Every structure is written in structure tokens, then in C-alpha cells.
Amino acid sequence: MQESILNVMAVVCHPADAIDGAGGTLALHADRGDLVTVVVCTHGVDTHDLERNDVFRYGVQRETLDHGTALGRKEREVAEGLRLLGVEDVRFLRFPDELLMVTRDLIEAIAEVMAEVQPHLLVLHNPTEDLGLADVGHADSAIAALKARYLANTPRFLEGKPVPGRQFPAQIFFMCMNGKTTVLTAAGERWGNVLVDITPVVERKVRAMDCLTSQYYPGDLARKCIEDVNGRMGLHWRLPYAEAFQSFHPDIHSHLPVNPYLLDRAATPAAEELARMKITVTDVPFDS
Ligand SMILES: [Zn+2]
16 A cells, blocks of 8 residues: 555644654654644643743742743744654644643634644643642643644634545554653553654654753753653654654554554564663763
């Protein structure tokens, strides 16, 4: 079957989430010629500008940006990071991140982009993150996007949009939660039944994380996050770096599937595979 171009749409809660959770995967899709759109629900300034938080919460003495300037900086950081990953189409919905709720306004704003983009694949947070009880808004953004799928395909949103290429999202991938470790996250959200080998683009992911100054990522922290999170996701499958997802729908096949990666792995001596595991992102230079 000829591989066709896919419209891939990631809907995330905070500005850095798409880079953090799926940046390597989005880069691989962009590289294969897919149309990648990132929708960022909140502006992130109230909770995810850690420099401002340190001033307002902890009284750290530092000059701070006013809200509007901080918002502009955040969007520039994320747009620049995504650009390094090959993703140019980013939509900032600018909902306040101090409290994100599943509201009609949020669902409609996502549906508007969805009706335009007509994604084949959606990438979302896991809607069960923290069992929905203590989550910072990730789950709410995912639930809003799941509801927006239906709204985006109603006459009000489709009116004026071209009919060819209309596509109800065929598959949805939930990003494995990597933000917190609490008793509420013990239900398995960190286990992915779909791994994407991001090793070929991991250096670009590091450099994209280096753009996220307002979250203190540039330099050592970006490298530690990727080594710990993406390194761990791939470790037991002898992939140097992987991003992990859970698929919403079952896959459908004409016979029992086995993936080329698994076949290759089964036929490769351990010494050869483990030699590959020695690469680390700490080798990626940081130009401050
Ligand atoms: Zn987030």
C-alpha cells in the first residue's frame, strides 16, 4: 500500500507539552512530509513560567516580565522549538492556564482548528491523567479534544470548508504521562503500547527543549529529561530513545501483526544492540 501524507494534529494543554511529550514523533512526521499542526490550549504564563513563579510565589528577587510580554516570550520559545523539529503550524488558543476546564468555549476553539485541519491522527494527553483528580489541565485538554472531534464534523463548523479531504480522526494516540509520579499515576499511564523510535531526531528534540527558557529547560535539564524519560521508554526494547503512546482505538489487521522492529530485534545479537544504547544526549552541545 502506498504511504500517503497524513494530517497529524497534537492538542496539548501547556506551551511546552508538544515538544516534551511528542516532539521527536512530530519531527519524524514532519520529515516524512506529513502536515503537522500543534494546538496549544493555554498560554502557560500563570503556572509554567517558572521564572515568574519564583518571583510571585517565593519572593525571589528578579525582574519579571509583565503578563503580555511573558506570553509573547513563551510563544516565541515554543514556536522556535517546534521549528527546529520541522513543525511550522502552531495555534495558540491562549486560554488561561491558572484553571483549565472542559468548557464549551475550549471545545469550540479546538473544533474550529480541527474542522480546518481535518486530522487523520490526533495526539493528546491521556484523559485519565492523575485519574482526572489532581491533574493540571492535561486531562481537560484531552477530554475537550475528544469532544471537539464530533463538533468539528457538524454543519456549523464544516460550513465553507472544502468537502474533499474531510476526515474524522482515524486514530488517537495519548502521550504517556511523564510529568508527575504520585499514587494517582500508578494506574499505568506511563506504559505505552506504541513506541516511536526517536533516536534519529533526538538531538533536534534536545535543541527544541533548549529553547524553553521560561521553564529552565535549556542545558542540563533538557538533557536529563530526555535521558530519563525517553531513554527509559526505550530501554527494555533496546531503543536508545523512544516516545511512548497509548492508542485509543484497536489496530485492525488482516492477520496477526508483527512489527519490523520486533523482528529485527529478535534477530540481532545483544552485543550489537547494546552497543547502540551507549549514545547519550549529554553529548549534544549546549550553546547558551
Ligand atoms: Zn503540561
